Amino acid sequence: MLLCDNRQIIEKPSYDVVVVGGGIAGISAAVASARNGAKTLLIEKQINLGGLATVGLIAWYEPLCDGKGKQLVFGIGEELIKLSVKYGFDCLPPQWGGNPQNKNPSGGRYTTFYSPMTFSLALDEYVRESGADIRFDTYAVYPVMQNKLCLGIMAETVSGKEFYPAKVIIDATGDATVCHRAGMPTVDGQNKLVYVSHGFSKKELENYDSEKDLLSFRKWNWAGGNGFYAEEKDGLLDSSGTTSDSVNEFIKAAKKEAFSIIKTFGKNDYELSSIPTMPQFRTIRHIVGETTLDGTESGKTDVGDCVGCFSDFRKPDTRYMLPYTTLYNKEYPNILAAGSIISAEGEGWQVTRVIPPCAVSGQAAGTAAAMCAKDSLAVSNLNVVALQNQLKKDNVALEF
Ligand SMILES: Cc1cc2nc3c(=O)[nH]c(=O)nc-3n(C[C@H](O)[C@H](O)[C@H](O)COP(=O)(O)OP(=O)(O)OC[C@H]3O[C@@H](n4cnc5c(N)ncnc54)[C@H](O)[C@@H]3O)c2cc1C
DSSP, X not given: OOOXXXXXXXXXXXXXXXXXXXXXXXXXXXXXXXXXXXXXXXXXXXXXXXXXXXXXXXXXXXXXXXXXXXXXXXXXXXXXHHHHHHSSOOOOOGGGTOOTTOOOTTSSOSOEEOOHHHHHHHHHHHHHHHTOEEEOSOEEEEEEEETXXXXXXXXXXXXXXXXXXXXXXXXXSSSOHHHHHHTOOEEEOOEEOEEEEEEEEHHHHHXXXXXXXXXXXXXXXXXXXXXXXXXXTBTBXXXXXXXXXXXXXXXXHHHHHHXXXXXXXXXXXXEXXXXXXXXXXXXXXXXXXXXXXXXXXXXOOOOTTEEEEEOOTTSSSOOEEEEGGGSOOTTSTTEEEOSTTSSBOTHHHHHHSSHHHHHHHHHHHHHHHHHHXXXXXXXGGSOHHHHHHHHHHTTOOOOX
């Protein structure tokens, strides 16, 4: 017999802004919101911050510059790259603050490897210092809706069913769970099988040279299709990551593939130092916003409703502006999206889903949310020039 869920709801204190998801986008959003005076809560289902960029073991911060020497990402995106290497190794090129001995595989762009575990602990402090509250081990289950207005987030914790009321909600879940469950139109993605783990070999230990940095102990170990390059390893499963079945199929197949590689190493020759604690999906789901980036916007210079700039991590000499209208669907007056779920598809999704643009959209969403909460505005009614002026004050570049 099925029992219905008649547990009492635990009502939690209300917030101006609740951010769901403590990855790079959610952290940027929460910090921007708190710094702009909003009472802010960051909800994270795991017990560590950083999402794919830390516990997902994606420890390569894609470039903040255009590959021609011009920096495009400033503000929180730059604070975070600096924080990522503050307490651990880096391979920043010297022109971007690195050691002259550093070898950077990108040919001198403003990018680096970092220690994902140290970065994660540093992120706790970073969010705390902004004044935002954090709730770990709190699974946002669904947005409580009154028509298209979101009254707050219902979450599941070890205490039971908890309700977090809020004026503005930011979905930074990486899979648009909040927006999707609110009824907002969304589009599913497709993911090639992938499993990145980290480890080092005995040979690397033997060759250890104290002059070298510790990066050699955090070699990426790829399994599965490495790819946004869809042609690679065809035959391996494609997965959306939007159903429990597809997540289970993906993660079981990815681990099997990875373990088959690990078993080829001698038992005393290789140490597997970290395995990911979340599935490494690149593109799970994105919202359908007021405008959608499709990748054809590269090089446009009309500032319009731009809330930040970034470059295509794969191609030097490319520049993009991020329109505010990619962060919301105006039917939903108090929900914003940030990170890899903003309104972008195809090439537009490829260029916006990596760490620097996720920080850019997060900072924009957090700033907008704080302003909307303060003046009781629908996200689509916010004065974009006022938002742009605030972002400029907060060190964001809006043109190149
Ligand atoms: C294989 C792979 C390789 C990549 N390589 C690079 C690279 O080299 N460089 C680069 O810059 N980028 C790379 N990326 C992309 C980049 O890592 C991510 O796209 C980016 O970090 C996403 O940030 P996010 O904050 O949008 O989402 P996520 O990092 O996915 O964070 C979402 C957070 O929300 C939490 N969450 C989700 N649902 C809930 C819920 N219901 N309740 C509470 N919390 C919830 C999750 O636990 C997670 O912490 C790669 C991605 C993949 C998968």
